[in-house]
Amino acid sequence: MAAYKAAGRGGVDAIAIEPLAAELGVSKGGFYYRFAAREELIAATLDHWSAEARRLMQRCATIADPVEQLRTFLGLAMRDEQLRRVDAWFFLHTSTHPLVRPVARQAAAENVAWFASVLASTGIADQNAARRARVCWSAYLGMVAELMASDDPAVDSEVTEMADLLVELIVARGEPAP
Numbered sequence: 423m424a425a426y427k428a429a430g431r432g433g434v435d436a437i438a439i440e441p442l443a444a445e446l447g448v449s450k451g452g453f454y455y456r457f458a459a460r461e462e463l464i465a466a467t468l469d470h471w472s473a474e475a476r477r478l479m480q481r482c483a484t485i486a487d488p489v490e491q492l493r494t495f496l497g498l499a500m501r502d503e504q505l506r507r508v509d510a511w512f513f514l515h516t517s518t519h520p521l522v523r524p525v526a527r528q529a530a531a532e533n534v535a536w537f538a539s540v541l542a543s544t545g546i547a548d549q550n551a552a553r554r555a556r557v558c559w560s561a562y563l564g565m566v567a568e569l570m571a572s573d574d575p576a577v578d579s580e581v582t583e584m585a586d587l588l589v590e591l592i593v594a595r596g597e598p599a600p
Contacts, residue, residue, distance in 0.1 A: 425467040426474075430504050433511030434519050437464050461521060468525040471508050475529055478505075479536050488543040489593055492558070496585035500565060510570045513563055534559045544593055558592045 424446055428436040439460055443453040457463040482495040499505055517526045537555035542548050565584055569577060 423467065423470050425463055426470050426508065427504065429467055429471070429511055430507035433516040434464060434522060435516075437467055439463060464521050468512070468522065471512060472525060472529050472532075474505055474508075475499075475533065478502075479532075488540045489589060491540050492537070492592065493586060493589045496558075496562060496588060497582050499562065500569065500581045500585055506566045506569060509563070510566050514567055530559065533562075541593065546593070554592050558588065561588050561592075 424442050425437050428438075428442060428445075437460070439453050439457070440450060442463075443450050446453075457466065478495060478498060482491045482498075485491045485494055499509075512522050512526050513530065516522050534552075534555045537558045538548075538552045541551035541554050541558075544551075546554065565581075565588070569581070572578070
């Protein structure tokens with residue numbers, strides 16, 4: 423989806439009908455035939471983005487080992503440059519936009535719930551699994567921000583190591599103090 427790619431380049435501001443119509447080689451009228459307003463295009467882009475994350479969760483849910491589920495999810499999410507760019511724009515830069523905010527909040531809640539479920543399946547108590555899931559989600563967003571801000575190829579090449587270390591820390595045995 424061209425609008426999804428545009429979102430990775432510049433968030434909501436990059437989801438504009440004229441440039442996308444030109445990029446796709448269609449008339450503005452043709453574009454407006456499909457989307458009555460820019461807001462509909464933004465909503466469709468947000469739906470596509472949410473579906474991408476759900477597909478990734480479903481793909482990882484087929485892995486029997488929950489630790490490997492987490493490792494695979496984080497590794498794939500961080501290596502998928504398009505997904506991490508869109509995550510950066512929608513979660514970190516434009517999360518206050520009136521169309522983005524509710525979708526970003528829902529997507530974050532779904533991700534945290536999925537992480538918590540996977541962590542609970544490792545034997546971590548539910549309350550601690552939920553807390554660790556929030557830490558995992560926050561760390562993922564922090565790593566996305568670092569990857570987006572860096573132009574050092576070494577940082578990008580360390581993505582798998584960062585995902586592995588995060589999983590190791592999140593699933594470490596021992597319960598934190600309440």
